[in-house]
Amino acid sequence: MELIINPVKKLRGEISVPGDKSISHRAVMLGALAQGTTEVENFLMGEDCLATVGCFKAMGVKIAGLDGEKLTIEGVGLEGLKESADILDAGNSGTTTRLLLGILAGQPFSSILTGDDSLKGRPMARVTKPLTEMGAKFIGRDNNNLLPLAVRGGKLKAIEFYSQVASAQVKSAVLLAGLFAEGETSVTEPTVSRDHTERMLKALGAEVVREGTTVKLKGRPELKGRKIQVPGDISSAAFLIVAAAILPGSDIIIKGVGINPTRDGILDVMNNMGARVEIQNFREQNGEPVADVRVQGGSLQGTEISGSLIPRLIDEIPVLAVAAACAKGTTIIKDAAELKVKESNRIAVVARELGKFGVKIEERSDGMIIEGGNSLKGCRCQSFGDHRIAMAAAVAGLVAEGQTIVEGAEAIPVSYPGFADALKLLGVE
Numbered sequence: 001m002e003l004i005i006n007p008v009k010k011l012r013g014e015i016s017v018p019g020d021k022s023i024s025h026r027a028v029m030l031g032a033l034a035q036g037t038t039e040v041e042n043f044l045m046g047e048d049c050l051a052t053v054g055c056f057k058a059m060g061v062k063i064a065g066l067d068g069e070k071l072t073i074e075g076v077g078l079e080g081l082k083e084s085a086d087i088l089d090a091g092n093s094g095t096t097t098r099l100l101l102g103i104l105a106g107q108p109f110s111s112i113l114t115g116d117d118s119l120k121g122r123p124m125a126r127v128t129k130p131l132t133e134m135g136a137k138f139i140g141r142d143n144n145n146l147l148p149l150a151v152r153g154g155k156l157k158a159i160e161f162y163s164q165v166a167s168a169q170v171k172s173a174v175l176l177a178g179l180f181a182e183g184e185t186s187v188t189e190p191t192v193s194r195d196h197t198e199r200m201l202k203a204l205g206a207e208v209v210r211e212g213t214t215v216k217l218k219g220r221p222e223l224k225g226r227k228i229q230v231p232g233d234i235s236s237a238a239f240l241i242v243a244a245a246i247l248p249g250s251d252i253i254i255k256g257v258g259i260n261p262t263r264d265g266i267l268d269v270m271n272n273m274g275a276r277v278e279i280q281n282f283r284e285q286n287g288e289p290v291a292d293v294r295v296q297g298g299s300l301q302g303t304e305i306s307g308s309l310i311p312r313l314i315d316e317i318p319v320l321a322v323a324a325a326c327a328k329g330t331t332i333i334k335d336a337a338e339l340k341v342k343e344s345n346r347i348a349v350v351a352r353e354l355g356k357f358g359v360k361i362e363e364r365s366d367g368m369i370i371e372g373g374n375s376l377k378g379c380r381c382q383s384f385g386d387h388r389i390a391m392a393a394a395v396a397g398l399v400a401e402g403q404t405i406v407e408g409a410e411a412i413p414v415s416y417p418g419f420a421d422a423l424k425l426l427g428v429e
């Protein structure tokens, strides 16, 4: 599928973005493991989260409301999942895979988990290693690194785990396995990654504490189902934030965006670049901070994006590269080697695709250097099956001269169903 983008002068209007993908996955998983009913409002009906729903249905969990935006999960408790008669399919979703492996590790049955071609190339040893140390057994290619993976779960022991990567998926996999172990499981990461798992576990009744970059969880808690209201996804809002910021004369308000401090790195970067971004109507929703984000267009300056900022905006880097291309001066992105193991190699693909727009961009092993300030030229570009690449290219198309055609736009509903309609609502053809 192709998305055809015509340049536009400015974006105007008020809009909300679909529910947060990370929180929607966790609502299904923890709702399933809780006692009683969990009602999820503003659940993201994106393909990744629907893959999570499919896996839990296959393990006997009753989930209703897939036709609307309110999902109801009948929790089965920590002991209640059933062996799936078929292979579990995580589709394109790394979050489904890694978090689910943590849960499957604690089950007294066998499971087989697979995904699409992109997911079959992504590293899983980062979770199968600590889960093996906890007592689970895996069989998979490349030393249990690649899907498909067979898992034989069982009685787990709590561990103290030191992760090499600042990854919420790794941290969450170990913590979710820790639910099934007696005693305290702890995870220490190099810098803090998104903490939605910890927040939701607490909200459902588990004992979780953070000390610096370490999170500790007491095993075998009694989780209680509850209402969960999912905030708008800042990673989806990012495309609109950047689009408005690079189009002078724009003025948009994105309502109800989750601005959890472990996720809001894009707001810091926009601020550093001199963008006019305002946080309005701050409030808290089920333990997650939420606000309306107003963005006005203007001129941007190059910046550096590195260090502990990276995990706070990892999924926003493709679109931040577009902001950098439109800014005056140079932008350096480093410490972001993780980008190479996402849905595509996001360093190589961003460099190649933005290069087609005429952007001067140098690929580095852990990031990229972008020379901003040259005008972009409309082009034909590819998503490489990566939703964030497709949407970043579309945003570049809004400021480029002439028409831009994004091939592989069918990847977009993985995280942002309705993306094209959102652009139209704000004035794009």
Ligand SMILES: O=C(O)C1=C[C@@H](OP(=O)(O)O)[C@@H](O)[C@H](O)C1
Pocket (backbone or CB within 6 Å): 021, 022, 023, 094, 095, 166, 167, 168, 169, 170, 172, 193, 194, 314, 315, 338
């Ligand atoms: O835990 C999560 O929900 C996610 C964590 C991040 O991945 P890593 O944990 O691999 O960095 C992020 O890129 C992904 O989109 C969602």
Ligand SMILES: C=C(OP(=O)(O)O)C(=O)O
Pocket (backbone or CB within 6 Å): 048, 092, 093, 094, 095, 096, 315, 342, 343, 388, 415
């Ligand atoms: C990396 C992403 O997701 P996942 O790891 O869940 O596939 C993403 O949404 O950009």
